Amino acid sequence: MRAQSLADLRCPRCSAALSPSEDQIELVFGRLDEIREGLLVCNSCEEHYPVIAGVAILVENPLTYLAMNYAAIVKEAGKWLSTSFSRYLESKSLDLLSEDTTSVSVGWRRDYSPYIFAHYERLETAPNSEALRRTMAVPYGDWYSEFLAMASRHMNTGDKFLDIGSNVGGLVHRAAPRFKLAYGVDLSFSAVLLARQLVLGEPEPLGSYRLQREGARYESRDLKIATRTNAEFVVASVAGLPFPQNNFDLVTCANLIDIVPRPDQLTQAVHAVIRPNGFFLTTDPYFWHLGTASLESWAGGRNNETSADAMRKLVSEQFVVVDERDMVPWLLRYYDRYCQLFFNHHILAKSAAGVLDDGSVG
Ligand SMILES: C[S@@+](CC[C@H](N)C(=O)[O-])C[C@H]1O[C@@H](n2cnc3c(N)ncnc32)[C@H](O)[C@@H]1O
Ligand SMILES: [Zn+2]
Numbered sequence: 001m002r003a004q005s006l007a008d009l010r011c012p013r014c015s016a017a018l019s020p021s022e023d024q025i026e027l028v029f030g031r032l033d034e035i036r037e038g039l040l041v042c043n044s045c046e047e048h049y050p051v052i053a054g055v056a057i058l059v060e061n062p063l064t065y066l067a068m069n070y071a072a073i074v075k076e077a078g079k080w081l082s083t084s085f086s087r088y089l090e091s092k093s094l095d096l097l098s099e100d101t102t103s104v105s106v107g108w109r110r111d112y113s114p115y116i117f118a119h120y121e122r123l124e125t126a127p128n129s130e131a132l133r134r135t136m137a138v139p140y141g142d143w144y145s146e147f148l149a150m151a152s153r154h155m156n157t158g159d160k161f162l163d164i165g166s167n168v169g170g171l172v173h174r175a176a177p178r179f180k181l182a183y184g185v186d187l188s189f190s191a192v193l194l195a196r197q198l199v200l201g202e203p204e205p206l207g208s209y210r211l212q213r214e215g216a217r218y219e220s221r222d223l224k225i226a227t228r229t230n231a232e233f234v235v236a237s238v239a240g241l242p243f244p245q246n247n248f249d250l251v252t253c254a255n256l257i258d259i260v261p262r263p264d265q266l267t268q269a270v271h272a273v274i275r276p277n278g279f280f281l282t283t284d285p286y287f288w289h290l291g292t293a294s295l296e297s298w299a300g301g302r303n304n305e306t307s308a309d310a311m312r313k314l315v316s317e318q319f320v321v322v323d324e325r326d327m328v329p330w331l332l333r334y335y336d337r338y339c340q341l342f343f344n345h346h347i348l349a350k351s352a353a354g355v356l357d358d359g360s361v362g
Pocket of ligand 2: 042
């Protein structure tokens with residue numbers, strides 16, 4: 001992580017500021033002001049948060065996160081891990097508590113390759129583009145740019161941008177030129193490590209990736225992604241966003257609402273970090289994953305209420321809805337013979353603090 005990002009980052013437990021710490025382990029620096037490895041300490045509650053291969057892990061229970069993601073971290077970031085940091089992890093018994101590497105699905109090439117394709121390539125250039133062209137009568141275009149354009153019509157530039165559930169970073173990459181600072185948060189260590197490689201070129205740039213054709217057959221695809229110097233990605237959850245209140249001009253959240261345990265807490269958390277007059281842009285296909293969200297807390301999709309109606313109502317508790325698009329195709333290409341096609345609902349809303357007395361949007 002860039003040391004300059006510390007000005008914006010907060011303890012996910014108590015919201016106090018964070019500082020680099022040398023009391024348990026030495027800090028390792030990379031290029032410019034990049035903190036490659038070490039610990040951050042909360043200035044108030046004194047909880048320690050690790051930085052591994054440049055990825056700051058700002059979750060409420062950092063040791064639990066490390067133990068539960070130990071295999072993924074060692075697999076993805078092992079080559080950047082120093083001996084002293086490995087010893088620190090052992091001193092906390094994280095290697096003892098972690099699950100066997102073979103029982104954990106950590107293969108980013110399979111899990112994240114569809115997202116790298118979705119975020120940084122054009123559907124029209126897919127190896128199976130002919131079959132896709134026949135299916136999609138209209139050109140698919142640049143889905144993530146068109147999604148962001150819904151907000152740019154109302155606010156063209158701003159101070160600070162946040163994407164929640166940023167995955168491999170495509171929205172932050174697109175938004176960064178229009179903001180002074182652009183942040184992405186994701187609960188997945190592998191996703192944040194990849195996003196930092198793709199968008200910041202840290203700890204090493206990723207100039208190509210492997211796109212699955214079928215089975216064990218892959219195609220190596222070159223990527224030419226312009227580096228963004230005003231972007232940062234950290235591991236964090238929407239359940240404890242590590243930012244001060246009233247911090248962002250635009251917060252986006254794509255394809256996350258149907259995964260989180262409590263959609264109502266998501267809109268509240270977003271409202272807390274948006275500035276007065278700021279915008280919230282969200283989209284979802286309302287798949288509703290039972291494994292992560294209890295049926296009781298889904299926004300619609302039950303009790304005769306559609307998800308679109310329930311989400312509009314939920315967002316309206318804190319914001320004023322200013323624009324909507326529905327049934328927007330979102331396609332995730334897995335391999336030549338398998339794509340997931342969703343129909344998304346986009347909502348653009350303005351922070352209620354920007355609403356005038358007569359109910360109109362100021
Ligand atoms: C379906 S993917 C969507 C990724 C990206 N926003 C897009 O539209 O291409 C959901 C992402 O949210 C992340 N995620 C899941 N739960 C999260 C949480 N509680 N806080 C932050 N990110 C989370 C996942 O790791 C994953 O990268
Ligand atoms: Zn704290």
